[in-house]
Amino acid sequence: MVTVIDHPLVQHKLTLLRRKETTTGEFRRLCREIALLLGYEVLRDLPLEPITIETPLERMQAVQVSGKKLCFISVLRAGEGILDGILDLVPSARIGHVGLYRDPATHEPVKYYFKVPEGMAERLCIVVDPMLATGHSAAAAVTMLKEAGARRLKFVCLLAAPEGLAWFEAAHPDVPVFAAAVDRELDDHAYIHPGLGDAGDRLFGTK
Ligand SMILES: O=P(O)(O)OC[C@H]1O[C@H](OP(=O)(O)OP(=O)(O)O)[C@H](O)[C@@H]1O
Numbered sequence: 320m321v322t323v324i325d326h327p328l329v330q331h332k333l334t335l336l337r338r339k340e341t342t343t344g345e346f347r348r349l350c351r352e353i354a355l356l357l358g359y360e361v362l363r364d365l366p367l368e369p370i371t372i373e374t375p376l377e378r379m380q381a382v383q384v385s386g387k388k389l390c391f392i393s394v395l396r397a398g399e400g401i402l403d404g405i406l407d408l409v410p411s412a413r414i415g416h417v418g419l420y421r422d423p424a425t426h427e428p429v430k431y432y433f434k435v436p437e438g439m440a441e442r443l444c445i446v447v448d449p450m451l452a453t454g455h456s457a458a459a460a461v462t463m464l465k466e467a468g469a470r471r472l473k474f475v476c477l478l479a480a481p482e483g484l485a486w487f488e489a490a491h492p493d494v495p496v497f498a499a500a501v502d503r504e505l506d507d508h509a510y511i512h513p514g515l516g517d518a519g520d521r522l523f524g525t526k
């Protein structure tokens with residue numbers, strides 16, 4: 320199931336992000352800002368528990384987020400562009416990394432790194448990667464996380480392609496996807512159109 324976050328600020332910033340004139344510095348800043356806005360919606364249903372506190376004036380029953388700390392998972396490299404923004408919301412969250420790159424010929428993900436915190440079964444895992452194209456990287460990352468014990472996961476991206484969403488949902492029907500937009504289609508190189516180009520290269524200035 321995909322939820323498109325159609326907040327006007329998300330959509331305005333996404334337009335700026337897509338433009339080919341947008342510089343590396345601006346691209347990075349916009350990713351961070353959009354990630355914060357997406358994160359706000361994605362974490363809307365975090366459970367709360369009561370806590371008694373004292374204000375300077377009196378004792379009161381307040382609330383706090385309950386349960387073990389959240390875990391954010393960045394799918395390297397481009398996930399790093401989203402991680403910063405969502406961390407602004409929950410600075411104490413635990414962080415895991417899944418290193419994947421797409422083989423240019425087959426478009427299949429190749430794994431090169433995996434490191435996640437302890438206690439994955441008790442944590443809500445928010446997996447972040449700006450692009451869900453064929454959906455194979457997202458599905459592979461979630462498979463690895465489930466093998467590491469994760470039970471409750473959400474996937475957050477900026478752009479998704481319809482083909483990739485179908486693939487991901489078939490592989491992981493229990494994992495909801497949140498996106499800023501669902502674009503038209505993939506091209507022969509499995510790039511999203513109209514898209515924003517190569518997210519990793521635009522974030523890091525590698526092309
Ligand atoms: O849905 P898919 O077809 O699998 O494609 C999406 C993947 O491609 C991009 O990463 P890339 O392989 O370019 O690596 P990078 O983040 O290191 O640039 C993107 O960040 C996703 O991880």
Ligand SMILES: O=c1cc[nH]c(=O)[nH]1
Binds near residue numbers: 450510511515
């Ligand atoms: O359009 C795409 C597809 C995969 N990865 C990207 O960075 N962009």
Ligand SMILES: [Mg+2]
Binds near residue numbers: 397517518519520
């Ligand atoms: Mg890339």
